[in-house]
Amino acid sequence: MTRDELKAQIFRVAKGLRMPIHIPELPRAPMELPALKGKKILFVDDGLDVIAAFLVPLMLATDGAAQFIHQIRQTPGELTREILALDPDVVLIDQYLGRSHGHELVKLLLAAKPGLLCIGFSNAPSAKESFSDAGAKFVVKEASSPWSSLEDVAKLVEK
Numbered sequence: 001m002t003r004d005e006l007k008a009q010i011f012r013v014a015k016g017l018r019m020p021i022h023i024p025e026l027p028r029a030p031m032e033l034p035a036l037k038g039k040k041i042l043f044v045d046d047g048l049d050v051i052a053a054f055l056v057p058l059m060l061a062t063d064g065a066a067q068f069i070h071q072i073r074q075t076p077g078e079l080t081r082e083i084l085a086l087d088p089d090v091v092l093i094d095q096y097l098g099r100s101h102g103h104e105l106v107k108l109l110l111a112a113k114p115g116l117l118c119i120g121f122s123n124a125p126s127a128k129e130s131f132s133d134a135g136a137k138f139v140v141k142e143a144s145s146p147w148s149s150l151e152d153v154a155k156l157v158e159k
Contacts, residue, residue, distance in 0.1 A: 001064045009064040010056060017070050019048055021055070029060045030147055035154040036061040042088035043121070044079070044105070046071040046098045053143040054150075061150050076100040080108040090117045090157060094141070095127035103130040110135050119156055121149070 001009070007026045014021040039062050045051050051068055058066040067086050071079060076099065083091060083105075091109065093102040106118045120131030120138040128138040139152040 006059065006064045010059050013059065013066075013068060014055065017048070017051065017068060019052060019055075019070075021052070023056065027056065027060070029057070031151065033061045033150060033154040035158040036150065037063050038065050039090055039157065040065050040067060040086070040088045041090045041092060041153075042067045042069065042083060042086055043092045044069045044071055044083065044097070044102075045094040045121075046096070047094070050094070050141070050143050054146045057146040057150055061154075071097045071099075074099070076105055076108060079105060080112060083109060084112055088116075090119060090153075092119050092121035092139075092141075092153065093131075093136070095120060095122035095124055095130065101130070103127070103134040103136065106131060106134040106136040117157065119153060121153075 003026050041062055043054055043058060048070055051070060069082060093105055095102040102120055109116055109118055118136040120127055120136045121141045123141045125140055131138045137156045139149055142149045
């Protein structure tokens with residue numbers, strides 16, 4: 001995907017999320033993460049500000065293949081169906097979602113699609129055990145340092 005195509009894709013995603021975005025020039029990725037390139041990584045969070053922090057880095061890292069769900073009012077069942085309909089390779093799931101917990105969502109996803117790589121993606125390190133018990137990996141989500149968090153995600157995707 002060319003940089004112009006990638007920028008256009010970022011604007012399409014932001015528009016779909018009803019998220020204003022201003023990118024005069026697409027930044028260069030500070031690092032290459034080959035394990036993420038071309039992967040359909042789905043980011044699920046209830047915080048639009050958090051999605052905004054990861055939107056450009058994740059789109060750059062996946063060469064435009066990343067997808068995003070802003071969890072607002074969906075029930076766990078509705079959210080599970082929405083996620084599975086997008087057929088992701090990897091799902092990054094926040095622990096504290098508006099109407100449920102991420103580790104509970106992992107159980108529903110893995111029951112419907114065993115083998116799906118689910119990664120708990122929370123700024124609460126205490127959530128690691130809950131995600132592990134549900135069958136997911138875990139990465140601490142640092143909205144102030146998205147590339148560092150994505151580097152940790154890449155290590156899990158490589159395995």
